[in-house]
Amino acid sequence: MNKIVPIEKLEVGMEVVALDKSWLETNILFHRFRVQSREEIQKLRDNGIRMVTVRLPDPTPTSPPVPRSEEFTASSEGPTFREMETLPLPSLKEWNALHDKTVAVVSKSFEDVRMGNALEVEPLRRQVVETLDMLLRDPRKNSFLVTLSEVDDESYVHSTNTMILAMGLADQSGVPKEELPKWGLAGLLHDIGKALIPLEILKKPGKLEPNEWETMKRHPKLGHSILSKSKDDVVRGLCTSVAMEHHERKGGGGYPFGLDLPDIDPVSRSLMVLDIYEALTAGRIYRPPLSPAKTLSYLLERELHKLDPRAIAHLVQMVGIYPVGSFVLLADGRVAMVTSYKDPETHSGPVNLLAIFAKPGVPLPDPVPLTLTAIDRSRVKQTYHPRELNISPSDIARYLEMAGVDATNH
Ligand SMILES: [Fe+2]
Incomplete structure (x- = not known):
């Protein structure tokens, strides 16, 4: 359950889910986080925030008692300024x-x-x-x-x-x-x-x-x-x-x-x-x-x-040159979709693909997962936009799911 409270009622440990000012009106990047310190509350004040929406713990009978605000700690579960990147990947x-x-x-x-x-x-x-x-x-x-x-x-x-x-x-x-x-x-x-x-x-x-x-x-x-x-x-x-x-x-x-x-x-x-x-x-x-x-x-x-x-x-x-979702013609004649990189930040190193066509225009009976130690011009003879192969975004979602890439379900 969410509740709008004045900034004066905000305390360390509470989980904020929205602010009363839009992103462009403040220097506050994340509008959903668990408050870690008094300094964070002061930063909200300095940016003119007057009201915040906080998430209250579910009052179910089996839930542990709701801790008093002093008992909220930095180790409480939930996203914080520093932990936002650990939230589930968007599907x-x-x-x-x-x-x-x-x-x-x-x-x-x-x-x-x-x-x-x-x-x-x-x-x-x-x-x-x-x-x-x-x-x-x-x-x-x-x-x-x-x-x-x-x-x-x-x-x-x-x-x-x-x-x-x-x-x-x-x-x-x-x-x-x-x-x-x-x-x-x-x-x-x-x-x-x-x-x-x-x-x-x-x-x-x-x-x-x-x-x-x-x-x-x-x-x-x-x-x-x-x-x-x-x-x-x-x-x-x-x-x-x-x-x-x-x-x-x-x-x-x-x-x-x-x-x-x-x-x-x-x-x-x-x-x-x-x-x-x-x-x-x-x-x-x-x-x-x-x-x-x-x-x-x-x-x-x-x-x-x-x-x-x-x-x-x-x-x-x-x-990246061969981003996830793009298609490549490999040296052995198969056409494959790039499904993931070991290092997605740099699109380098080992790369996973799913071979979809035995050759252009001839689908394989079942897509075949492949891994290359790297992907470059020596391994790729041609590239395609998925639409050139009549592959739709929902086909791509299905292939990613098939390849075990966590991109479709959460
Ligand atoms: Fe324009």
Whole structure:
């Protein structure tokens, strides 16, 4: 049972499950933890927290007596600031549910703006916070897996995925944890200007005519005008800059102003890399998706001179060349899905796979688990995006379960 109590009633040992201020209004990273010390309570006060929601122990007859607050100790069971990473790993099912909900919230925001209504930031922020909570609980860094979607609404999926990737990239590149939600919100809102682009252009299933392309290129300035009216400081500041700058390019070759990298916000510099990466790996109605390996090669070989190389390097480190959920053609002709790495942080060392096809297009009667001491170009002849092989996200969840990877059930 949860109870809202004033901060004055909060004591060491109590389990906090929510605060009365949102993530972006405080410097408090975790909003669910067991209080370890008086200093933690003071930090909440310093951040303007007045009310907290605490979880009370279940008053069942078989439960031990509820300890007085003095009896709560640091060794009590439950998450703390330092122990958050030991919480159960989020399942792929949880990730998919959160992803779908976020796509729906983004869709509603675009619709509001399209109808001339004010942008409501709070629902978007809630999705950012929930996503960050999941990301920080998940050391597997399955960035590719968690952006796969069965939802067919590419603009909103793109914004959702860019948000997930932005917070992952920021974390990878050492940005303080407290800043991550801002990156997430900027990712979610970078294309909001598209809400004011005519739908027949936005959803055209093919190449745009030159005049349509000129209209489409107005979305950074439209985004700026929508977001700069917000009462929210982060939206009016960082998000507005990112919406305006994410199509600029190194050397001044982008739009709308032809700015060079030094004049562009570092968040925008990363977002422009993620924007391309997401568009290529997700595919479009008129263009099939590319595997992460092919997309990263494309960025390094064709786009490096237009982008921030550090952002590309962090992206490669974060996603990995052969992330979990991607498919590889092995030297023996079998096609296998990567299921886990011994070291998920670096995607290096021994790697587990599940061979699904005897050769491309010919499924094996039963998938076969494999382990390689390492995975690299000498062992992989080709890479595939799952969709190129007609593999859906639910198929992937099933394969992971088959491989014994703890990603589907908790
Ligand atoms: Fe854009």
